[in-house]
Amino acid sequence: MKKSIVVLASITFLLTACSNSGSETKTEATTEATTEAATEAPAEETPGEAPAATDGTVTLTGGDDMKFDLSEIKVKDGQTVKLTLVHSGKMPKTAMGHNFVLLATGVDVAKFATDAINAKDNDYIPASHKKDIIAHTKTIGGGESTTIEFKAPAKGTYDFLCSFPGHSAMMKGKFIVE
Numbered sequence: 001m002k003k004s005i006v007v008l009a010s011i012t013f014l015l016t017a018c019s020n021s022g023s024e025t026k027t028e029a030t031t032e033a034t035t036e037a038a039t040e041a042p043a044e045e046t047p048g049e050a051p052a053a054t055d056g057t058v059t060l061t062g063g064d065d066m067k068f069d070l071s072e073i074k075v076k077d078g079q080t081v082k083l084t085l086v087h088s089g090k091m092p093k094t095a096m097g098h099n100f101v102l103l104a105t106g107v108d109v110a111k112f113a114t115d116a117i118n119a120k121d122n123d124y125i126p127a128s129h130k131k132d133i134i135a136h137t138k139t140i141g142g143g144e145s146t147t148i149e150f151k152a153p154a155k156g157t158y159d160f161l162c163s164f165p166g167h168s169a170m171m172k173g174k175f176i177v178e
């Protein structure tokens with residue numbers, strides 16, 4: 001009986017002590033924790049969100065599934081773009097070739113792709129559209145990669161595609177110069 005009274009007394013004392021001096025510190029602690037959580041959360045998300053590095057280095061991957069991993073590429077005005085095209089598949093160039101073609105503004109993508117079908121001898125780069133092309137890679141097959149460097153065109157939004165026959169329906173995107 002005596003023991004439980006002592007225990008009760010201690011608990012009462014602790015509770016009193018808490019409610020007296022504790023209320024202020026408790027609020028502070030909660031505020032701190034909230035602020036920390038708020039500032040930490042976005043910082044963790046940032047790396048995964050960026051589709052390309054801000055230094056103009058771009059890696060674009062296409063596989064046997066006939067898809068590019070990026071539908072949007074962003075670079076900065078005046079930057080030298082170093083673009084690496086990676087073919088992550090296993091199929092040969094003749095069956096599943098991929099390239100990257102960046103078109104000037106105002107070029108009809110569908111028309112370009114249609115004309116590219118007849119340009120097999122020139123890596124599917126139609127000579128008649130030379131002035132419509134800002135930059136392009138060679139056409140590669142599974143397991144290969146290729147890198148090109150070019151100066152980013154003027155600020156704006158441009159179309160890019162793979163000009164291998166039939167691929168541009170799936171393999172295309174926007175190249176944005178900010």
Ligand SMILES: [Cu+2]
Pocket residue numbers: 062066096097098099162163164167171
């Ligand atoms: Cu392709």
